[in-house]
Structures are given as structure tokens and as C-alpha cells.
Amino acid sequence: MRYIVTGGAGFIGSNLADTLAQNHDVVIIDNLATGRRENIEHLLDHPRVNFIEGSITDLDFLMEVLPGADGILAGPPGAPVGVGSCLERGERDRNTQCTRRGERLQDAGRGCGILGLR
Ligand SMILES: NC(=O)c1ccc[n+]([C@@H]2O[C@H](COP(=O)([O-])OP(=O)(O)OC[C@H]3O[C@@H](n4cnc5c(N)ncnc54)[C@H](O)[C@@H]3O)[C@@H](O)[C@H]2O)c1
Numbered sequence: 001m002r003y004i005v006t007g008g009a010g011f012i013g014s015n016l017a018d019t020l021a022q023n024h025d026v027v028i029i030d031n032l033a034t035g036r037r038e039n040i041e042h043l044l045d046h047p048r049v050n051f052i053e054g055s056i057t058d059l060d061f062l063m064e065v066l067p068g069a070d071g072i073l074a075g076p077p078g079a080p081v082g083v084g085s086c087l088e089r090g091e092r093d094r095n096t097q098c099t100r101r102g103e104r105l106q107d108a109g110r111g112c113g114i115l116g117l118r
Pocket residue numbers: 006007008009010011012013029030031032033034035036054055056057075076079080081082083
């Protein structure tokens with residue numbers, strides 16, 4: 001199987017990618033807003049792992065990277081941004097922002113024939 005892990009350079013995402021890479025192909029998507037390359041340094045040469053720097057808010061980017069995936073995994077669905085970083089950027093209504101990200105990711109995934117978003 002081939003899985004997309006959004007926020008994959010973050011704490012939860014990098015651990016998720018680690019585990020998945022034992023048995024699956026993994027594409028880590030992260031814009032490195034709060035995540036760190038060090039979290040995935042050990043995975044960068046992994047034969048089953050591919051890291052692509054980009055944002056899940058960029059629909060064109062999503063339509064490039066999602067096709068061919070069997071599933072998309074995010075921290076909470078489509079919301080790979082902690083409360084702190086949302087507030088720093090002045091995103092006061094965190095639930096609304098995260099829901100919009102989740103819906104965009106889900107729509108893009110469906111458009112590429114991917115039915116699973118966790
Ligand atoms: N760590 C915990 O114990 C914990 C517990 C409960 C809930 N959560 C929630 O789970 C989520 C992930 O937590 P974490 O600790 O892994 O946070 P984290 O900040 O370590 O990881 C979030 C990742 O998302 C990336 N990111 C941010 N915006 C992005 C975008 N537009 N496109 C692509 N990538 C983007 C960041 O660069 C980062 O790598 C957060 O929403 C957090 O609130 C975390």
C-alpha cells in the first residue's frame with residue numbers, strides 16, 4: 001500500500017511514517033512550519049519513503065502528489081497544526097481553520113480516487 005502522511009515531519013506524523021514504512025510505501029508531506037527535518041532525517045534515505053515539502057492548503061500541489069495513494073493519514077484529519085501555531089498566525093477560530101483544511105484534503109483525495117482519510 002502507498003500512504004500519504006500529512007504533517008509527517010512533526011511529532012505524531014514522523015512516528016506514524018516510521019511505523020508505516022516497515023510495511024508500506026510512504027509519502028511524507030510537510031511544509032516544515034513547525035515540523036523539523038531532523039524528525040525524519042533517518043527516513044530520507046529509506047527506500048520506501050519519499051519526503052515532499054509542501055502545504056496541504058495548496059490544492060494544485062495536492063492534485064500532483066495524491067494520485068496513486070491508497071490512503072491519507074493526518075494527526076487529526078487534515079489538521080496538522082497545533083493550537084499554538086494556529087494562534088501565532090492569528091487563526092483565532094481553530095476549529096474552522098482545521099475543518100476547512102480537512103475538507104480540502106478530503107475533497108482532493110476523493111478527486112484522486114482515494115477514499116481513506118484518517
Ligand atoms: N503531540 C501530542 O501529544 C498531541 C496530542 C493530541 C493532539 N495533538 C494534535 O495532533 C496534531 C499534530 O501534533 P504534533 O505534536 O505532531 O504537532 P507538530 O507541530 O509536531 O506536527 C505538525 C506538523 O504539521 C506540519 N504542517 C503545518 N501546517 C502544514 C500544512 N499546511 N501543510 C503540511 N504540513 C503542515 C508542521 O510543519 C508539522 O510538521 C496537532 O493538531 C496537535 O494539536 C497532538
